Amino acid sequence: MSVTDFPELPWMWAGLAAYMGATVMAFRGVITMENIGALSAPSRINQQVVLACIVIGIVLLTISLGVRWDRLGHGPFVNLFELLISQLWSLGLIYALVYWRVPALRASAVVVMPLIWILGTWVLFIEPADSRFPPTYSNNWLWAHVGFGKVFLTFCLVAAGLAGIILLRSLPLARDWFRGMSTELLDQMAWRFMILVLVFDSLMLIAGAVWAQDAWGRYWAWDALETSSFMTWLSIGAAIHVRMTYKLDPRIGALTILAIFGLAFVTYFGAPFYSQAAHKGVI
Amino acid sequence: MRWLRRLASTRLTLVGMVLLAIGAGLSYDNPEHMPVWVLATPMALLALNLSAAIVVYPAIYRNPGLLVFHLGLLGICVLAAIGRLTHYEAHVEMSKGQIFATEAANDVRHGPLHMGDLDSVRFVQGPWTVDYTSRLTRGPTRSHVLVPDEQEGWQEIIVGDDTPMILEGFRFYTTFNKGFAAVLTWIPDEGEAVTGTIHMPSFPLFDYKQSNSWQPPGGQEIKFWLRLQTAYDIDGSWTLDGKTSSAKLVVNTGEERHELDPGQAVPMEGGQLRFDELTTWMGYRIFYDPTLFGLFISSMLSVLGLCLHYWRKFAHKPLATEVLYGRDNVSAPGVTHKTDADAPVQANQRNTVHL
Ligand code: HEM
Numbered sequence: 001m002s003v004t005d006f007p008e009l010p011w012m013w014a015g016l017a018a019y020m021g022a023t024v025m026a027f028r029g030v031i032t033m034e035n036i037g038a039l040s041a042p043s044r045i046n047q048q049v050v051l052a053c054i055v056i057g058i059v060l061l062t063i064s065l066g067v068r069w070d071r072l073g074h075g076p077f078v079n080l081f082e083l084l085i086s087q088l089w090s091l092g093l094i095y096a097l098v099y100w101r102v103p104a105l106r107a108s109a110v111v112v113m114p115l116i117w118i119l120g121t122w123v124l125f126i127e128p129a130d131s132r133f134p135p136t137y138s139n140n141w142l143w144a145h146v147g148f149g150k151v152f153l154t155f156c157l158v159a160a161g162l163a164g165i166i167l168l169r170s171l172p173l174a175r176d177w178f179r180g181m182s183t184e185l186l187d188q189m190a191w192r193f194m195i196l197v198l199v200f201d202s203l204m205l206i207a208g209a210v211w212a213q214d215a216w217g218r219y220w221a222w223d224a225l226e227t228s229s230f231m232t233w234l235s236i237g238a239a240i241h242v243r244m245t246y247k248l249d250p251r252i253g254a255l256t257i258l259a260i261f262g263l264a265f266v267t268y269f270g271a272p273f274y275s276q277a278a279h280k281g282v283i
Numbered sequence: 284m285r286w287l288r289r290l291a292s293t294r295l296t297l298v299g300m301v302l303l304a305i306g307a308g309l310s311y312d313n314p315e316h317m318p319v320w321v322l323a324t325p326m327a328l329l330a331l332n333l334s335a336a337i338v339v340y341p342a343i344y345r346n347p348g349l350l351v352f353h354l355g356l357l358g359i360c361v362l363a364a365i366g367r368l369t370h371y372e373a374h375v376e377m378s379k380g381q382i383f384a385t386e387a388a389n390d391v392r393h394g395p396l397h398m399g400d401l402d403s404v405r406f407v408q409g410p411w412t413v414d415y416t417s418r419l420t421r422g423p424t425r426s427h428v429l430v431p432d433e434q435e436g437w438q439e440i441i442v443g444d445d446t447p448m449i450l451e452g453f454r455f456y457t458t459f460n461k462g463f464a465a466v467l468t469w470i471p472d473e474g475e476a477v478t479g480t481i482h483m484p485s486f487p488l489f490d491y492k493q494s495n496s497w498q499p500p501g502g503q504e505i506k507f508w509l510r511l512q513t514a515y516d517i518d519g520s521w522t523l524d525g526k527t528s529s530a531k532l533v534v535n536t537g538e539e540r541h542e543l544d545p546g547q548a549v550p551m552e553g554g555q556l557r558f559d560e561l562t563t564w565m566g567y568r569i570f571y572d573p574t575l576f577g578l579f580i581s582s583m584l585s586v587l588g589l590c591l592h593y594w595r596k597f598a599h600k601p602l603a604t605e606v607l608y609g610r611d612n613v614s615a616p617g618v619t620h621k622t623d624a625d626a627p628v629q630a631n632q633r634n635t636v637h638l
Binding site: 139 | 294578
């Protein structure tokens with residue numbers, strides 16, 4: 001694996017370094033909370049540095065993706081390396097937008113960034129092998145499917161970040177990190193994100209089914225990805241119903257959200273392990 | 284009406300969802316060999332449960348968003364069931380110049396209520412090309428087909444990969460299964476000549492065994508083998524195209540072996556066999572399901588209903604930033620609000636979250 005063969009790599013490494021900066025600063029922010037009476041929060045300057053680091057990371061990853069796209073002549077849709085790097089880019093991008101527009105959830109970066117690092121570490125260990133674009137991928141529904149999927153996964157990540165705070169604050173180590181935050185309201189906010197997750201997951205599945213009908217002549221065939229993504233969708237619906245039917249303790253709710261995030265994660269990144277290709281029709 | 288309330292229970296919904304998840308798990312990778320009830324039973328249970336809930340719960344029927352959402356889900360269940368009952372799937376191999384006829388379809392599977400009119404589908408197969416890059420990676424397929432136009436003539440269209448040909452509701456998809464064929468004419472010593480095609484196995488998948496056999500009525504089995512000249516290149520880019528390919532046909536009757544160029548004939552017991560020309564065939568997958576558009580509309584309406592429900596539910600209930608940090612905390616004794624620019628953003632009450 002040499003840089004001359006894969007000129008996109010240095011840009012990717014630089015992007016990850018920027019994400020590392022954001023991660024370190026996010027932790028620094030909650031450890032050195034500024035106190036105003038009973039209220040505490042990361043300082044404004046700290047929040048700006050975190051956001052700036054994520055934005056720099058996105059710019060560098062955009063260049064990395066652009067260099068690879070230009071070299072191969074097609075977008076990052078085919079192999080695991082491409083899937084990981086494009087998700088690192090979109091999770092960062094959409095999370096940065098949420099971070100910017102919804103200051104109340106900025107503390108979630110201490111959970112969100114480490115979750116992003118699962119992908120960040122993984123991508124460093126796999127061959128950035130060149131991929132070939134299957135003929136059935138030149139379909140406009142692909143864009144809708146991939147786009148909705150990216151929004152779905154990031155909103156799921158944000159909900160997981162808020163759920164993570166609910167769980168983390170009961171640990172002695174992190175007891176002081178989120179002082180003054182209301183668990184009940186963190187829980188409500190996390191579930192509002194889960195509703196957005198249901199909306200975008202549904203849209204992703206619809207666009208995917210239309211594409212599958214065009215590409216492979218069937219809209220649903222229970223392949224690895226389809227089965228796993230249906231389970232994810234159903235579990236979101238079931239979780240919303242459970243919460244509606246029984247009064248859920250926020251910590252159980254938080255564990256449920258993390259489990260759903262885990263399922264979505266396995267759908268995206270686990271399928272290559274138990275299926276020959278992300279989608280059967282690729283072969 | 285007690286039974287209706289029981290049937291509408293949201294606890295039953297959870298049971299149905301668990302059963303559906305089990306059914307989905309069992310269908311994984313193997314839906315063809317799984318009995319249909321593993322999915323049909325939980326879906327029927329959920330459909331009944333949902334229909335009852337729509338009637339029983341004012342929370343659903345008084346709330347347009349939630350109603351449209353759940354009706355959309357019900358629509359998807361019902362349409363999926365109708366789709367399974369009326370679907371039709373098959374494969375067909377079409378050689379160049381051949382007019383489609385229902386009898387040519389094979390591997391036919393269809394639902395008990397299938398009512399599509401495949402007999403009225405008419406098209407003529409034309410030539411096709413498939414691009415390849417190194418290591419035989421398949422690129423775009425372009426299959427030229429003549430279909431009836433509005434003035435009772437024919438019009439040429441190009442289909443392939445994710446652009447199916449749709450005729451009378453039947454969708455024809457090109458497949459990787461395609462190859463070469465030999466057009467042969469049997470000229471008997473007495474009687475009329477008959478022309479037909481012999482399809483060789485899929486190319487380039489089976490490029491090493493381009494052979495087939497045929498037994499003339501009352502005669503002995505004849506084995507055919509095509510010695511092909513194509514642009515085939517394992518390391519580079521090339522286009523598979525009948526027009527730029529040529530072949531010699533090796534005819535083996537057991538005792539004798541002949542190599543024929545197009546136009547040449549070989550004498551045999553009771554007549555002559557002529558190799559007229561090299562041609563190609565394309566394998567299509569046929570798919571018919573009259574519910575596709577309805578499913579799309581139903582699922583989109585469902586999502587719109589969900590958006591409407593939550594819009595109405597939350598639009599007037601923003602989660603304010605200060606609330607996240609606890610309104611009680613903000614007004615707690617000893618809390619002073621800084622107004623300078625250095626104040627932490629969360630402490631600044633301007634930020635309101637609309638989610
Ligand atoms: C199949 C049987 C189903 C039944 C009987 C059912 C029943 C209900 C009922 C009674 C409500 C009442 C809401 C309220 O009291 O405010 C509700 C809400 C809801 N249902 Fe279902 N449902 C079913 C299936 C589903 C499925 C499959 C999903 C999604 C995957 C779903 C998602 C929702 C959502 C998102 C809400 C709104 C909850 C809220 O306002 O927070 N439902 N459902």
